[in-house]
Amino acid sequence: MVEMATIAEVARTLKNIALGASPWAPGQGNYGVGGFTADELTAALASGVPGARVEAVDVHAADAMTTDHAHLALTWNETGRAASLPAKLFTKGTPAAASTRILNSAFGLCQNEVRFYNELYPAVAGITLTPYGARLRSGGRFAIALATLEPHEARFFELGSTVPLAHAESVIDALARLHAAYWESPRFAGDLNWLTPYSRQPGWPIGQRVMPLVNRTWLQRRDDVPARIKQLTTRYLKNQNIFDAELESLPPTFCHGDTHAANTFARADGSAGLFDWQQVHKAPGMRDVTYFIGWSLEPELRAASERDLIGRYLDGLRAHGIADAPSLDGAYELHRWLMMIAWNAAWAPLAMYGGDDKTLCTRLLSRFTAALQDLDTAEAVSAVLDRHA
Secondary structure, eight states: OOOHHHHHHHHHHHHHHHHHHOSOOTTGGGGSTTOOOHHHHHHHHOTTSTTOOEEEEEEEEOOOSSSEEEEEEEEEOHHHHHTTOOOEEEEEEOOSSHHHHHHHHHHTHHHHHHHIIIIIGGGGGGGSOOEEEEEEETTTEEEEEEEOOOTTTEEEOOTTOOOOHHHHHHHHHHHHHHHHHTTTOGGGGTTTTTOOOGGGSTTHHHHHHHHHHHHHHTGGGOTTSOHHHHHHHHHHHHTHHHHHHHHHTSOOEEEOSOOOGGGEEEETTSOEEEOOOTTOEEEOTHHHHHHHHHHHSOHHHHHHHHHHHHHHHHHHHHHTTOTTOOOHHHHHHHHHHHHHHHHHHHHHHIIIIITTOHHHHHHHHHHHHHHHHHTTHHHHHHHHHHHTO
């Protein structure tokens, strides 16, 4: 029998799809990449500089992904220029394309990111970009203004790119800091009760039904994915609820949710940061760690360093006050089957959006199939299923 909660969530998702598909919403001009006014940006950037004022805001559109992006060029008055106030900002806002508005609205992506910057940012300000405004409306309408980092200040990575070991270590340090700040937080039962497990995220009941279809029509037909991996993927998806329950039985923290290299940056001092907080949710911290390792390291480097990186993460948790952090052996065993989550998050978007990029597709499929085989994830998946038999 289908649970009433699932029916209600499907109904909400369908409503959000309709809102996202609509080409218009009241006040939507305030929820795009050009939605921030000169007066708003003056208030956000110059509160400590009496007399400073943004006189003009020029919007320079950038690449659109799951949201529209733009760079803002700010023209300050003489007082603002004398104070060397920021002349550039980065903005994200309502997608112009209906398909991506629907995605944002149905899965709550823009809602997650706006709430992160408005409610969680202060505790982890040192590992992300500074926000100067974040607001939300229904139907995938939103606007966020962020500080920019110049090339001499930070290095950013492209989707599917790999990272050097030094940056991987710095990302692990940042994740340990992030996760320790919210480890088994009592706030999850209070003001942060909107941070749910992934299985209760908006749109998941529909997503869970779409994944097996995409598996049959795309992944299972590919010649560059080993038969054993195809079988493993089908088995995992058939038992998705069991793996959700296994994950949700473990100590939770606040997870970024999409920790591939392109959502990280390397500062000039060697420290790392994270951005793009659209998939935040409540989960064991190892989910973020495994996801990053699977997406961001070439097979040889991953195989040589993943256990050490996991150990570094656990040491980081303890250094930040988490005395009951998992053991290395326990975390590594978890890592073996969590690689399925990272794998599914790679091939499914390729099937739906990125399959035409042959280089990216080949790179990610080969990277993950190597990881799944090296880790013997099939055996780890069987062990989880045996525990729930």
